Amino acid sequence: MAYTDVDRERWVAEDPAQKRADRDDFARDRARLVHSAALRRLAGKTQVLGAGHDDFVRNRLTHSLEVAQIGREFGAALGCNADxxxxxxxxxxLGHPPFGHNGEIELDRICADIGGFEGNAQTLRVLTRLEPKRCHADGRPAGLNLTRASLDAATKYPWRRGGGPEPTPKFGAYDDDLxxxxxxxxxxVPHARCFEAEVMDWSDDVAYSVHDLEDAIASDWLDPRALRSxxxxxxxxxxxxxxxxxxQDPAALAAxxxxxxxxxxxxxxxxxSRNALAALKDMTSRIIGRFVLAVELATRERHGPGPLSRYDANLVVPDETRAECAVLKAVANQFVMTAHDQMxxxxxxxxxxxxxxxxISAAPEVRLDVPFRADFVAAGDDAARLRVIVDQVASLTDARAVLLHSLWAGATGSRP
Known part of the structure; x- marks a missing residue:
């Protein structure tokens, strides 16, 4: 299924004349996202090492920009709409909380009785509810009001909790957002990701596997000689x-x-030295090019030379390329994420x-930010009220989470 008018529909109907005047709704989706507060906040959220750890390592925003740069060119080469x-x-x-996946683990524990917490499901919530841009006719928030195609492309796990094609803790939507x-x-197609989501997901894998290796070496967490030991x-x-x-068996990973x-x-x-840093940059370019080209060639071999989009094709990742990417992910895991002081x-x-x-639960009327305070008042039960509190906590940057904690520890209800 290629792009059609239905792919351009929005969650909230807009003025027909305005829609006719828009030459490219997908470009407008991108502009809405670029100007969102949720995207800006990623600059203060952990990627692997904490935001502000040093002046070199990535944060969630720089990572997202790098994924977009890879994905835009990769997708265009395969015939997707680049926007x-x-x-x-x-x-x-966008849905990732403070402190990266570590924060996600804690919020999932807190939300165990109300449907859990998952960064990808929270992303959908941010895009379609929490980020202020448009409202429904009855006043309910509609988030950025992106097109159906853009939202589908941002959905890595197109199922509710426990509803995947195989057991996995990952999911893409809370029951409240069904x-x-x-x-x-x-x-x-049930459980199937659209082609653009697959392109985005591989671009994400490539970006963080290679860039985490670069960050680990540049920040002295990893001596590259260890890779040959x-x-x-x-x-x-x-x-x-x-x-x-x-x-993959051990021999395949060693190979x-x-x-x-x-x-x-x-x-x-x-x-x-500058020469050493330049060599690291050359490393990232070469390995990213290797991973992307291998998948592009394999996908073209299966599906031919024409434009590929939506549900017309599936991305083909060769086993050897996937194994190489997995090894680089494991390097960052071993030398950075699970290092003793990091734990x-x-x-x-x-x-x-x-x-x-x-x-926040002790004094929601003063400790919730104004938009979340309104959500809290409108919530119909304790589960919905807890979800609102978690929405606010998930939105925080690392630094603001630390600041609020220091201000509220031992306090009785004051709000900065």
């Missing part, structure tokens, strides 16, 4: 198999590491978010 892929790429992390989710999925890499390959490519090293892209050493910090961060939910 649809760009919008999905910029939007894909009306808009069902509208987005009109005409879609059989002892050091044994545990990395185990993580790759357990967490990122469970269907993937050898192929990456054989390219010569990864420097043998790093001393922090202690992660525990503190989870406790902080749990405290914030309790602090």
């Amino acid at each position: 649809v892929v760009d919008t999905a790429s910029l939007a894909h992390d 009306p808009v989710f069902e509208w987005i999925r009109v005409g879609a 059989g002892t050091e890499m044994r545990s990395v390959l185990e993580v790759a198999g357990a967490s990122y490519a469970p269907d 993937a590491l050898e192929r990456i090293l054989a390219t010569g892209a990864i420097p043998a050493a790093f001393d922090g 202690a910090l992660k525990e503190q961060q989870r406790e902080l978010l749990g405290d914030l939910v309790q602090h």
Whole structure:
């Protein structure tokens, strides 16, 4: 199914004359997202290392911009509308809370009895409800009011909690958001992602696997010589198999590491000099190009040379390329995310978010921001009220979460 008029419909009907005047609704979707507060806040949210950790590492915003840059060119080469892929790429992390996936774990624990918390489901909520741009005729918020095609492209996991094609903690919509989710999925294949969502997802995998490696080396968390040590890499390959490519056998993952090293892209050493930093940049360009080109060629081999979009095709990721990407993800996991001092910090961060939910619950009328206060008043039961509180906590930057915690610890109801 290629792009049609129905793909351009919006959750809230707009003036027909205005719609006729719009030469490209998909470009307008991208503009709405670029100017959103939710996107700006990603600059203060953790990617792998905490926002502000040093002057080199990525935050959620720079990561999203890099995913969009990869996705836009990659999608255009395959015949997608570049603005649809760009919008999905910029939007894909909007629902992530403070402190990255670590914060997601804590909020999911807090929401265990009300449907859980999932960053991708929260992204849908931000796009269609929480980010202020348009309202329904009855006054209910409608978020950015993007086109159906753009919202579908931003949906990595097109099912509700527990409703996936196989067991997974990932899902794309809370029960409270099923009306808009069902509208987005009109005409879609159940459980299937549209082609643009697959392009966005692979661009995300490529960006964070390669850039996390670059950040780890540049920030001295990883000595690149360790990548050539059989002892050091044994545990990395185990993580790759357990967490990122469970269907790949150990020999295939070891071979993937050898192929990456054989390219010569990864420097043998790093001393922090400009020459060394330039070598890291060359590394990222070469490996990103390798991962994207392999998938482009495999997809074209299966589907031919014509434009590919929506549900006309599926992205083809060769097993060897997926294994190489999984190994790089495992490197960052082993040397950065699960390093001993990082684990202690992660525990503190989870406790902080749990405290914030309790602090807001103690005085929601003064501690909720004004838009969330209105949602809280309109909530019909305790579950809905907790969801509103979590919506606010999830929206916070790392720094504001820390600030509010310090202000409210021991307080009795004051609000800054």
